[in-house]
Amino acid sequence: MTGRGLQRRSWIREAVRIIEADANRSADTHLHVFPLPTDWGIDLYLKDESVHPTGSLKHRLARSLLLYGLVNGQIGPGTVLIEASSGSTAVSEAYFARMLGLEFVTVVPRKTSPEKISLIEFYGGRCHFVDSPAEMYSEAERLAEECNGHYLDQFTYAERATDWRGNNNIAESVYAQMVSERHPVPAWIVVGAGTGGTSATFGRYVRYRRHTTKVAVVDPENSSFYGAWQSRDLDHATGMSSRIEGIGRPRVEPSFVPGVIDEMLQVPDAGSLAAIRLLRERTGHWAGGSTGTNLYGTFVLISRMLEEGQAGSVVTLVCDGGERYADTYYNDDWLAEQNLDIKPYAAVFEEFLRSGKFLPPGV
Known part of the structure; x- marks a missing residue:
């Protein structure tokens, strides 16, 4: 090595x-x-x-998703973390990303409430806006590829990231x-x-x-x-x-x-x-x-x-x-x-x- x-x-x-x-x-x-x-x-x-x-059940999920990415070698120093979420999962993932000194970007619909955006930003996350909720998945994939980051993808990995x-x-x-x-x-x-x-x-x-x-x-x-x-x-x-x-x-x-x-x-x-x-x-x-x-x-x-x-x-x-x-x-x-x-x-x-x-x- x-x-x-x-x-x-x-x-x-x-x-x-x-x-x-x-x-x-x-x-x-x-x-x-x-x-x-x-x-x-x-x-x-x-x-x-x-x-x-971070105030919700999604704290467990965010912890599991980050650990899953770490042990699989998908997250390392400087990896940009990407998610498609405007809710509690993004809040919790931003919390853990900040803890590790990593940049976190979540794709959210443009109509997301200011309160949610503020909570994500409170933990150091950044919101990337799309016009329609249906665009969130593909845009998150595109961002991850563009910046050579890691798409946490809660909707795919939630069932396997937890033991x-x-x-x-x-x-x-x-x-x-x-x-x-x-x-x-x-x-x-x-x-x-x-x-x-x-x-x-x-x-x-x-x-x-x-x-x-x-x-x-x-x-x-x-x-x-x-x-x-x-x-x-x-x-x-x-x-x-x-x-x-x-x-x-x-x-x-x-x-x-x-x-x-x-x-x-x-x-x-x-x-x-x-x-x-x-x-x-x-x-x-x-x-x-x-x-x-x-x-x-x-x-x-x-x-x-x-x-x-x-x-x-x-x-x-x-x-x-x-x-x-x-x-x-x-x-x-x-x-x-x-x-x-x-x-x-x-x-x-x-x-x-x-x-x-x-x-x-x-x-």
């Missing part, structure tokens, strides 16, 4: 150490209990991913935290799909560890994942953007692995947003819309468990904090502009928490 090669290997070793040290400093995320009637015999837990340093067998992934963390609970092996784990990486990790882990847990994926309006799972047609595409940030895609992303999913539920956007207000009211936790989608799904499954006389536990995620959405999801004027009426769903939730029966509006 040449002197230059030795220097590169040395730099990569130090980069991996820096990222691992950050993980050790961050410790693990909390597992909260959502209050349910004690006589139901069912416990609901919320793994709070909003407490990561699904363990190594402190989110699934292993959940089971370790559940070990002293009255139902330590969850009956259900409920997650959304943005890249598909989280459901792939949970689905593979529970099979590898031979747990009886089932994995349910909740999907918002306009997303392609639900239709693809139902039809087993991975070319299924709505071509429409999701209003629930962080989950739902206009196309099926390469990291989506339908074979590890036991059930999918389609969740109305108004139901997701009513659920985060209920969460804040009942627990004090302020979360984003994707957490509401998760919570809606847990209520559906818990109602089914009660109907079938089953006891057990259900686990879902708090994906990010609600402060990012003060002007949208928690703003009544924004809801009215979007023609989203959350009141009927709030009544459904109140009836569910009283009786255990979940009956969506109009049923």
